[in-house]
Amino acid sequence: MASEKGLFFQDPPQLTNTFEADPSLRLQLERLFPPDQLESILPPLRELGELAAGSLQALAVEAERDEPELVQYEAWGRRVDKVRISPAWREIHRIGATQGLMATAHEAQLGWRSRLHQAALIHLFGPSSAFVSCPYAMTDGAIAVLKRYADPGDAERPLRHLLSRDPDEAWTSGQWMTEKEGGSDVRRASTVARQEDGVWRLYGNKFFVSAVTAECALTLANAQGTPDLSLFFVQPWNADGTLRHITLRRLKEKLGTRALPTAEIDLEGVEARLVGKPGDGVRLIATVLNLARFHNTLAATGIMARCLQLAKDYAGRRVAFGRPLIEQPLHLETLAGLQVEYEAGLAIALRLAELIGKVETGVASPLEAGACRLLTPVAKLGTGKQVVRVASEAIEAIGGMGYIEETNLPRLLRDAQVLPLWEGTTNVLSLDALRAIARQDALRPFLEDTLLRVAQATTPELDDAVKSVRTAVKALGRHAESMAKGGRSDSEAAARRFALGLFNTYAAALLTEAADWEVKHGRSRRLAVAARRWIGRGLTDLAATDEKHRAESRLLL
Ligand code: UCC
Numbered sequence: 087m088a089s090e091k092g093l094f095f096q097d098p099p100q101l102t103n104t105f106e107a108d109p110s111l112r113l114q115l116e117r118l119f120p121p122d123q124l125e126s127i128l129p130p131l132r133e134l135g136e137l138a139a140g141s142l143q144a145l146a147v148e149a150e151r152d153e154p155e156l157v158q159y160e161a162w163g164r165r166v167d168k169v170r171i172s173p174a175w176r177e178i179h180r181i182g183a184t185q186g187l188m189a190t191a192h193e194a195q196l197g198w199r200s201r202l203h204q205a206a207l208i209h210l211f212g213p214s215s216a217f218v219s220c221p222y223a224m225t226d227g228a229i230a231v232l233k234r235y236a237d238p239g240d241a242e243r244p245l246r247h248l249l250s251r252d253p254d255e256a257w258t259s260g261q262w263m264t265e266k267e268g269g270s271d272v273r274r275a276s277t278v279a280r281q282e283d284g285v286w287r288l289y290g291n292k293f294f295v296s297a298v299t300a301e302c303a304l305t306l307a308n309a310q311g312t313p314d315l316s317l318f319f320v321q322p323w324n325a326d327g328t329l330r331h332i333t334l335r336r337l338k339e340k341l342g343t344r345a346l347p348t349a350e351i352d353l354e355g356v357e358a359r360l361v362g363k364p365g366d367g368v369r370l371i372a373t374v375l376n377l378a379r380f381h382n383t384l385a386a387t388g389i390m391a392r393c394l395q396l397a398k399d400y401a402g403r404r405v406a407f408g409r410p411l412i413e414q415p416l417h418l419e420t421l422a423g424l425q426v427e428y429e430a431g432l433a434i435a436l437r438l439a440e441l442i443g444k445v446e447t448g449v450a451s452p453l454e455a456g457a458c459r460l461l462t463p464v465a466k467l468g469t470g471k472q473v474v475r476v477a478s479e480a481i482e483a484i485g486g487m488g489y490i491e492e493t494n495l496p497r498l499l500r501d502a503q504v505l506p507l508w509e510g511t512t513n514v515l516s517l518d519a520l521r522a523i524a525r526q527d528a529l530r531p532f533l534e535d536t537l538l539r540v541a542q543a544t545t546p547e548l549d550d551a552v553k554s555v556r557t558a559v560k561a562l563g564r565h566a567e568s569m570a571k572g573g574r575s576d577s578e579a580a581a582r583r584f585a586l587g588l589f590n591t592y593a594a595a596l597l598t599e600a601a602d603w604e605v606k607h608g609r610s611r612r613l614a615v616a617a618r619r620w621i622g623r624g625l626t627d628l629a630a631t632d633e634k635h636r637a638e639s640r641l642l643l
Contacts, residue, residue, distance in 0.1 A: 096403070096404065096487070097403040097404075098400075098487075098492075098493065099396040099397070099399045099400040099403070099484065099493060100399050100403075101139045101143060101392075101395065101396065101399075102139050102399075103132065103135040103136045103138075103139050104135045104138040104139050104210055104213075104214075104391070104392065104395065105131045105132050105134065105135025105136075105138075105210055106132065106135055107135075107139075107395050108135075108391055108395070110391075110425075110428065110429055110432055111206060111209065111391070111432065113600075113604065113609070113612075113613075114432060114433065114436050114600065115127070115131075115202075115206060117600060117603050117604075118199070118202055118436060118440065119196075119199060119202070123196050123199060126196075127196075127203050127206070130185070130186075130207070131206055131207070131210065133185075134185055134207055134210045134211060135210055137181065137185075137214070138210050138211065138213070138214040139214075142178065142181055142211070142214040142215070143214040143494075145174040145175075145177050145178050145181075145214075145216070146174070146178065146214050146215060146216040146345070147494070148172065148174035149172045149174040149175040149178060149216035149345035150216055150344055150345050150497060151172075152172035152174065152175075152345075153172070153344050153345060154169055154170065154171050154172070154175070154299075154337055154345065154346075154347035155169070155170040155337075156168075156169055156170075156334060156336065156337045156349075157169070157170055158334070165333075166328055167328065167329050167332075167333060167334040168327045168328060169298060169299055169327075169334070169337070169347050169349075171299055171347060172345065174216070174345075175216060175218065175345050178215050178216055178218040179218055179221075179253070179256070179258065180253035180256075181253075182211065182215070182218055182222060182256075183250060183251055183252065183253045183255075183256035184251060184253055185207060185211065186207075186251050187204065187207055187208060187211060187222050188204075188222065188225055188226060188229060188248060188249055189249050189250070189251050190203055190204040190207060191203075191204035191226065191443075192229055192233075192249055193249075194446075194447060197443075197447055197449075198440070198443035198444045198446070198447040198449055199440075199443060200443060201439045201440070201442050201443030201446065202436060202439045202440055202443060204439070205380075205384055205435060205436060205438075205439035206436075208222070208381060208384045208385075208388070209384045209387050209388045209391065209432075209435070210388065211388070212384060212385045212388035212389065213388045213389050213391070213392035213498065214392075216345035216346070217343040217345060217346040217501060218346075219381065219384075219385055219388075220296055220297055220343065220346055220508075221258035221259070221260065221296070221297040221300050221346075222258060222381065223377070223378040223381030223382065223385075223509075224258070224259055224260055224261040224296065224297065224300070224304075224374065224378055225248055225257075225258045225259045225300070226377045226378075226380075226381060227259075227261060227304075227373060227374030227375070227376070227377040227378050228244075228248065228259035228261065228302070228303075228304050228374060229245060229248050229249060229259075230373050230374070230377055230446075231304060231317070231361060231370060231371075231373050231374055232244060232245055232248075232319070232361070233245065234373065235317075235361050235362040235370055236319065236359075236361045236362070237359075240319065240359050240361075244257065244259075244302055244319070244321075247301065248302075257300070257301035257302060258297065258300040258301065259300050259301070259302045259303055259304065260295055260296065260297050260298065260300035260302070260303035260304075261296070261303060261304050261305070261371070261374050261378070262292040262295050262303050262304070262305035262306075262320075262351075263275075263292075263305070263306060263371060264292065264293050264294040265277065265290065265291060265292060265293050266291060266293045269293075269294075270510065270511065270514045272306065272315070272368060272371075273314075273315065273368060275290075275306050275307070275308070275315055276290055276291075276308070277289065277290025277291070277292070277305070277306065277307040277308065277353060278290060278307055278308045278309075278310070279307035279308065279309040279310065279316060279318060279358065279360075280310055281310060282355075285357050285358075286309070286318060286357070286358045286359065286360055287331070287355040287356065287357055287358065288305070288307050288318060288320070288353040288355070288356050288358050289353055289354065289355060290307065290352075290353050291350070291351070291352050291353070292305065292350070292351050292353065293350050294338070294348065294350070295348065295349045295350070295351055296346065296348050296508070297346055297347060297348065298322075298334065298337075298347050298348065298349035298351065299323075299347050301321065301323060302319065302320060302321045302322075303319075303320045303322060304317060304318070304319055304320075304361065304371065304374060305317075305318050305320055305358070306318070306367045306368070306371060307358070307367075309360070309364050309365070311364075312364040312365040313365060314365040314366070314367065314368065315365070315367035315368055316360060316362075316363075316364045316365055316366065316367045317360070317361040317362055317366065317367040317370045317371055318358035318359060318360055318361060318367075319358060319359045319361050320356055320357075320358045320359075321357075322356060329351075329356075330356050330357065331353070331354045331355040331356040331357070332351050332352065332353055332354060332356050333351065333352040333354060334349055334350075334351050335349070335350040335351060335352060336349065336350055337349050338350065340504075341500050341503055341504075342497070342499075342500030342501040342502075342503055342504055343500075343501055343504050344500075375509055375510070376462045377442075378508075378509045379462050379463065379465070379466040379509050379510065379515070380438055380439070380442060380462060380465070380466075382466050382469075382470065382505055382508060382509055383431075383434070383435045383438060383465045383466050383469045383470075384435055384439075385473075385501075385505055386431060386435075386469035386470055386472060386473035386502070386505050387428070387431050387432050387435045387469060387473075389473050389476075389477060389498050389501065389502050389505075390424075390427065390428045390431055390432075390469075390472065390473050390476045390477075391428060391432075392498060393424075393476050393477050393479075393480035393495065393498055394421070394424055394425060394428055394476070394480065396480060396484070396493065396494070396495060397421060397424070397479075397480040397483040397484060398412070398421060400483070400484050401417060401418075401421060401483065411483075417483070420479065420483060421483060422619075423619070424476050424479055424480070424483075425616070426616050426619045426620050427472050427475065427476055428472075428476065429597060429613065429616040429620070430472075430590075430593035430594075430596075430597060430616070430620050431468070431469045431472050431473075431593070433593055433596035433597055433600060434461070434464075434465045434468065434469065434589065434592060434593050434596060435465060435469065437461070437592075437596055438458070438461050438462065438465045441454055441455075441457060441458035441461060442458060442462075444458075445458050452531065453531040453534055453535055453538075454531070454535065455531070456526065456527065456528045456530070456531030456532065457528070457531045457532045457534075457535040459522045459526050459528045460519060460522045460523065460526075460528035460529065460531075460532040460588070461532065461592065463510070463515040463516070463518040463519045463522065463585070464515075464519055464532075464585055464588045464589050464592065465589070466509070466510065466515055467506070467510075467512045467515040467516060467519075467582075467585055467586070467589070468585075468586060468589030468590075468593070469505070470505045470506035470507075470512060471506055471512060471586075473502040473505050473506075474499070474502050474503055474505070474506060476502075477495070477498050477499040477502040478499060480495055480498070481495045481496070481499055512582060513581070513582060515585065516581035516582040516584070516585040517578065517581055519581065519584070519585045519588065520569075520577060520578070520581050523566065529562075529563075529566050532588065532592070533559050533562060533563055535592075536555065536559050536591055536592050536595045537555070537556065537559055537595075539555075539592075539595035539596055539598065539599040540552045540555050540556070540595050540598050540599060542599070542602065543598050543599060543601075543602040544602065545601070545602045545605045545606065545614070547605070547611065547614050548598050548601055548602055548605075548614060548617065550618070550621075551594065551597075551598040551601070551614075551617045551618060551621055552598060554594065554621045554625065555591060555594050555595045555598060555621075555625075558587070558590070558591040558594070558625040558626050559591060561587075561626050561628060562584070562587055562588060562591060562626060562628070565580075565584060565587075565626075565628045566584075569584070572632070573633075575633070575636065576630075576631055576632055576633075579631035579635070579636060579639075580628070580629075580630075580631040583626075583627050583628060583629070584628065586627070587625060587626035587627065587628060590620075590623075590624075590625040590626065591625045591626065593620060594617060594620055594621050594625055597613055597616050597617035597620055598617045600613050601613035601614040601616070601617045
């Protein structure tokens with residue numbers, strides 16, 4: 087508490103090294119990495135934690151203040167469609183490249199755990215990145231697609247740039263998927279690809295280009311003579327900052343992510359390279375979607391961590407009714423509830439990173455591969471809901487000042503709100519979970535993996551948690567069987583609650599597993615408490631959603 091000439095000034099919430107301030111992340115990494123690997127990743131994580139609390143955060147604030155601007159015409163009337171970007175936003179890209187946000191995962195120096203290492207980096211980078219984390223999410227997917235499916239000759243140069251740690255060389259990639267007709271229903275896309283003089287050229291409108299300034303992009307189009315969408319690689323920009331056969335209609339006025347130049351563009355014959363087989367576009371872009379959903383999950387855990395850091399710090403500084411907030415029973419209760427939420431989301435995000443790493447490096451068992459397919463939408467949808475709750479509560483925990491821009495909490499809430507909708511809304515992802523169950527038989531491995539997480543837990547204090555997880559797994563299995571027997575509408579109507587049940591139960595299993603490790607390694611009982619409280623909220627809510635139920639829903643509306 088500072089005072090000047092007898093006046094009272096409240097100490098604001100302080101941001102300190104965001105890695106050091108996050109014992110939950112540190113503990114999970116200690117559990118998941120062998121000691122020698124842990125030693126090698128701690129210095130870069132500390133460094134990024136320091137940047138995220140200092141110069142990177144300052145750049146993010148500056149990038150938000152100096153929003154992107156569309157310069158459509160030059161002084162003499164020529165249409166130029168240039169995007170003026172804040173130097174701060176560019177500098178954040180440079181830091182991202184230097185920190186190896188993409189290279190870490192793909193160089194795989196730590197084998198499959200490189201994805202885990204990358205996950206920790208992205209988690210720390212995100213909330214201080216003014217959503218440069220968004221182009222990185224798409225870049226990660228583009229790298230995976232180019233490596234797997236593109237002609238090696240076409241892929242060599244872009245991959246070199248996309249994976250570069252040199253800020254003068256590094257690129258990011260966009261993913262232009264959404265059209266006016268096809269937002270969630272991507273197949274309705276009407277962009278066409280024509281072969282002209284031996285090259286593919288694209289014509290159409292892309293309605294939501296999340297980060298238009300990216301140096302390259304993957305996009306879908308209807309190729310002549312092919313019934314289904316095909317995937318194409320585009321380099322939209324000329325060296326002078328003008329677009330190649332593309333008109334930029336407008337930059338979008340968004341609720342949040344305001345430093346991120348999201349655009350609507352018309353493709354007017356831009357040259358493109360076909361990726362993979364014609365007509366295979368939706369299947370191939372699923373790789374981008376899945377990795378972007380993984381990044382979305384990390385964006386959510388990153389924002390939750392930041393909100394908690396600020397709210398906890400403030401609770402120690404702010405005195406009301408004679409005591410610091412943290413000593414007030416109800417405030418303590420509220421923050422502890424948010425911490426439980428975060429522990430659950432973080433455990434899920436890191437497990438997803440493990441599974442993706444194993445699948446990518448070819449060491450995943452069939453069970454792990456199946457669990458990974460279903461966990462991807464489940465992790466994204468669950469954390470997407472959590473982060474909005476946590477960001478909103480963090481503002482409330484600080485009160486009126488939390489609602490003031492200078493605390494940065496309003497930005498975190500605005501940005502959080504994109505996470506339940508970007509790359510698939512909660513409902514679309516719940517339906518994707520059903521798709522993974524029906525087409526890839528992903529429920530059995532997912533539930534088996536849930537049981538495996540708690541199989542070694544022998545700490546007596548965790549007995550009830552283990553029982554609760556097993557009971558929930560049975561309930562989810564039974565519900566899936568009844569869904570399979572019922573009509574499609576019944577299972578679709580129940581899909582969100584079912585997917586959230588999978589999220590809650592898997593998180594409970596992971597918290598129990600980590601709590602057992604924590605106790606056995608003589609640390610503390612923090613995660614045992616977190617597991618008990620998480621489970622205490624209830625893991626599943628699987629009420630029937632038959633025709634009678636839907637008739638009642640219609641009546642309500
Ligand atoms: O537009 C957006 C909002 C912009 C807001 C911007 C704000 C600023 C940015 C902030 C930055 C953070 S976001 C985009 C929203 N749209 C989506 O996310 C698309 C959602 N739709 C889906 O996910 C759909 O499920 C589709 C498009 C992937 C597929 O739907 P379909 O047409 O029903 O296709 P199918 O037949 O179900 O799937 C085709 C194939 C199948 O493989 P095969 O043929 O071998 O059986 C599927 O199994 O693709 C496979 N597949 C997948 N495989 C489909 N999804 C997946 C998957 N997730 N993983 C693996």
